[in-house]
Amino acid sequence: MSIGFETWAWLGLLAYTLHIMEEFSFDWRDWARAVIGLPVEWADFYVTNAAVIVLGFAQAEMARLLPIAPLVFAALMLINATFFHALPMIFTRGRFSPGTFTAVVLFYPVAIGTYCAAAAEGLLTTGMLLGSLVGGALLMAYPVAMLRLRGRPYFRQAP
Template identity: 75%
Template sequence: MSFQVWAWLGLLAYTLHIMEEFAFDWRNWARDVIRLPVEWSDFYVTNAAVVILGFAQAQISYALPVAALTFAALMLINATFFHVVPMMATRGRFSPGTFTAVLLFYPVALGIYRSAAAEGQVSTVTVIGSVVGGALLMAYPVAMMRLRGLPYFRQTPEGSVGVDQASTSSSVG
């Protein structure tokens, strides 16, 4: 199979993965096991972004191979650090998404790297760039969820003066 076909399979695998996570209540697992302050809306928005990234990486895989390789790295990081390792750490407590992570993410992600190498699309720079990019993509929504709990990022009127409040309370004498 071609590199681009493998990239499209990455999107398919991720779509099935999202469905598994939803079906087996990933939200409550994430709150309980990895202490992630996640809501279903976070799940929907983050996974919508992943699907859009999946379309984009597959479409541009030949022009920008590091995009598809980054998506593959994201799959490997997700499978390993959000499914397999937590299951081992909890002595086998099921992590929603583990079936597709193991049965699809590992073989498809490795297929993406293998096919890219066979087509001359891999260099040390692209591999390092893809791993760094995959790690950043995995960390980004987690960081946003953690940061939004800090006072500076809260969008509530209590204790803060907004632009409208400041302009109406000042007067020129």
């Protein structure tokens, strides 16, 4: 018995929830500041990850109606695992990136399973694949861009 597309979407939410717990437990904020130079605070971490959980519920609920949503979520997991965990660990010669365990053990298999299930159910076209990768990249870039922009004078709200 194979796992269906909708089930993979729900597994994506579960994987991301466990990933957030790992990042928090092993102090992803300080790692991100030291290794990739993100000016991130814990409040940023909480708000961004709360949004990811809401997106996770939404994409799983919309799997049949809007199959691009779980595919974008799967792409987000692949991009996060690769560019914020696996590659930084390689470039820092093994310095642990909080979230790497769940990224490797959960994100890669669940994301690939989501794409495979979509293909098996006839939902994955070239356009859906490319659209999901672009959507996942935009979702990953959005909070990073906000972190970078908020320090600019135009965006400061202080009197």
